[in-house]
Amino acid sequence: MxxxxxxxxxxxxxxxxxxxxxxxxxxxxxxxxxxxxxxxxxxxxxxxxxxxxxxxxxxxxxxxxxxxxxxxxxxxxxxxxxxxxxxxxxxxxxxxxxxxxxxxxxxxxxxxxxxxxxxxxxxxxxxxxxxxxxxxxxxxxxxxxxxxxxxxxxxxxxxxxxxxxxxxxxxxxxxxxxxxxxxxxxxxxxxxxxxxxxxxxxxxxxxxxxxxxxxxxxxxxxxxxxDRIYVMYAGRIVESGTTEMLLTNPRHPYTLGLLASVPKLDSDKEEKLIPIEGTPPNLAQMPEYCSFYPRCPYACEECRQKEAPVLRPVGEEGHFMACHRDVKGGKTDG
Amino acid sequence: MAEKEILLKVENLKMHFPAGRTLFGKTTSWVKAVDGVSFEVEKGKTFGLVGESGCGKTTAGKCILRVNKPTEGHIWYKGKDISRASRAEMKSIRREIQLIFQDPYGSLDPRQSAGSIIKEAIVTGKERCSEAQVADRVKELLETVELLPEMGDRYPHEMSGGQRQRLGIARALACNPELIVCDEPVSALDVSIQAQVINLFQSLQEKSGFTYVFIAHDLAVVRHIADVIGVMYLGHIVEIMEAEEIYSNPIHPYTKALLSAVPITDYYTEKSRQRILLEGEVPSPINAPKGCPFHPRCIYATERCRQEVPALTDTGGGHYVACHLCGE
Known part of the structure; x- marks a missing residue:
């Protein structure tokens, strides 16, 4: 383009x-x-x-x-x-x-x-x-x-x-x-x-x-x-891409959490909402590691030891996210 | 179907506020905030009231608690008409009917700690109990709403929005209510916190069998939590139906338009679905239009709609619609 x-x-x-x-x-x-x-x-x-x-x-x-x-x-x-x-x-x-x-x-x-x-x-x-x-x-x-x-x-x-x-x-x-x-x-x-x-x-x-x-x-x-969406969390962009990529194939655990926690008009009523546990972090006391770590359901020891992740390309061209792990549709691949 | 126990029945409720006066104090115009609303709430179930701002949903909620004395109509609570109950009678009834507000910060005393806010509600609600009993109850209530016991010493300004709303819920639960009127309880919260509070409402109902009147403007939230939904427009209920039906089978043109305006996050559905854009805005309840309240914005409006107010009629299976054109 x-x-x-x-x-x-x-x-x-x-x-x-x-x-x-x-x-x-x-x-x-x-x-x-x-x-x-x-x-x-x-x-x-x-x-x-x-x-x-x-x-x-x-x-x-x-x-x-x-x-x-x-x-x-x-x-x-x-x-x-x-x-x-x-x-x-x-x-x-x-x-x-x-x-x-x-x-x-x-x-x-x-x-x-x-x-x-x-x-x-x-x-x-x-x-x-x-x-x-x-x-x-x-x-x-x-x-x-x-x-x-x-x-x-x-x-x-x-x-x-x-x-x-x-x-x-x-x-x-x-x-x-x-x-x-x-x-x-x-x-x-x-x-x-x-x-x-x-x-x-x-x-x-x-x-x-x-x-x-x-x-x-x-x-x-x-x-x-x-046309495109940037998802922000605790002062950083954690995921970006076209609207279609982000909504049909979200890769960052926070984006996944956001999507799962909103009630949908056509969802099964018996299904419970999956909230993101905890509360947003205090921006005055930010850890060195990933700021989403305390609330992340996919967090592992590695996330705590490494420095805060930076945006990296994933999947289709133009799709970026900042997570050490790669969460695809709720499943991890390392 | 199993026998239904109706806890609350609202019949032809009207709440008119004086708006203009002549020099000699005679009221010249009225704000018809609620104008003939009827619905039933089954025990242990959730009745959702949805509508846009100014449609009278909050006023209807306030009438149930008798914060406002209704102009006309009846409110049957456990078979007793409370719409004309005296102050003394209401005092004991209010123990059983509690209210949760939208803005948890505005409705909590900033100079009291969380524990003392709950304590106050327990002491006012109960006749006599010892200090120790009260302290135990406070701890128990904090636990019920999933707050840590040390939160009892904190002040509202030290808490996050979600924690404050939990405190508001704990206070409402303090006098063992049966019916809880929730007025936009989650709309001031962030999305990720909203889900936590909605789940709390649901688990409380499962455990203790509370009955909710859940007032909100977010259709998706109401559909998720309510069993039966009433859609309000300009002081009238235009449609009452099982929560499932609001998405699968909406009948009233207003419900359809409201539904299509609700944003959804499913990319393909959202891109492909037809959108009904309503023209104009909600008319003022002071000069409410004659006939069907929705006719000035309705694309199907006929001459009859401009003259006659449609009655809420059963279309089968507990689905009530107030529209002249329904079935055509």
Missing amino acids: EEKILLDVKNLRTSFFTDAGEVKSVNDVSFYVKEKEIVAVVGESGSGKSVTQLSVLQLIQSPPGKILGGEVWFEGENLLTYSKKQMCGIRGNGISMIFQEPMTSLNPVYTIGNQLTEVLRAHHKNMTKQEAWKRGVEALAAVGIPDPEARMKNYPFEMSGGMRQRAMIAISVACNSRLIVADEPTTALDVTTQAQVMELLLSLVEKNGTSIIVVTHNLGLVTRYA
Whole structure:
């Protein structure tokens, strides 16, 4: 395939320096996003999936947070070498972010129209108010908000959750962002609204050629939409590959566990769920060995003695995972 | 079929909240949060209530505990109508009906240790018992919910989400309830922890024969844990069926749409299945549409749907549907 790579993150490391010690939230993470691609980053709370994306946009609060190393290549430039001012040019225009709670990320005392035009005029210095307003109305219409003219004059609290999330997406659309990072875009929404918002994101890829990173804890949500998936655990990527590879042939014990622990609509009701025992590790006290070791049903002595495993290719081309052992469909081969 | 023992029967339950008032305090509009809901819960079984936010499932749960006094209708608990019971009567009944909340952090006192939270529930629930008896019971309860005994000294903020939810369950079990209303008990938990708590709910039921009313928005979770499922929409139950049937034989157009919106992780099924995308959003319960509550979003809606509210009718085998077009 000859698609261009839009975002290429290499060996990114971000830590938070707290009283409890250094919390390695992002520990040597590499991933890439091609043009017109939907990439999903899946992990539980505290796995570092959001911090990774915030690091890409350099939105980490410092102190206590700090990007310690790595490279973030976006359209041929390393964003980590950019100045604050240059980054402002990237955010919104190049990469924009949609947050989980649209109520808290929209300003409650300004109308939607106000916030949309503000963003537009911040990025296009010579745009008049009228022009910005027109673009705003277009963007609202593009995300499927009925009666956009009237909605421009609404405050966030006058809209429903799904509407607000659409308004957030409209801001990204209005800016013509090349890459949209959606951090848990549908977690606060109902299932039927969730489906609407995901379809909207998909249509952006098809119509505008935008690339999208979806950060979520719900593997099911991305099954339908994502082209590729990265699974994160304790600050590292533990498995990556196309959606098909990951879901039909998961190789890392954590991915296997995630899939087995979700109730399925068509499963046998008598069957008990197989939970992942224990709790996610404390990121301030990470062991030298594999971070999944204490919870892993396939762990052996070797896992404890060796250093934390790194991603290695398995199976089909493009499938990577970080485990000393190779777990195929729940069976080990050494 | 073996004889069924009905522990809880809800009949035509209505809960309306005043929304707007005139200058002189006369109520002008009502939020019809629950508008004519009826269902039965068999002893030792789990009844699942699913629906989107704002459909009235939590309000229905609160009415069962009489946190809200229903506007209309009856709630029969062990053959006794508790919908009009006095405060004193409710006090003893609440020992038998307990509630587990969605947010385990918000519902636990941050200044009390886990042990004293459970202790409080035991002492309020029981007439008289010695210190030693209480301490034993606390230990026993912690064990029941698979928490280590030393957890009793910890405070809620020192616990993880899953541990807190276990503590919430232990507190609910403290006064030996028969019926437990679980309001979104697993939706705030991480997926890997969710399965642990669901399994705990199931093993508790197997061991002690609790009856659950399980309120949640996640269809897959409810299907897994419940025996019978009621699907709610805008204050109405639109379909009641055996849990198995929700996937194999959904009838109401809303149930079908809800089902198709639930994401599933099986790659080939998900890619190949037809998706019904609902247009628009749930209407406000203040100006609920006339006729069938679902008609503004239903693709099959006819003139009759816009005028008449469909009644919940049996389609055979304990499968009830409220739709005019059912069977056509």
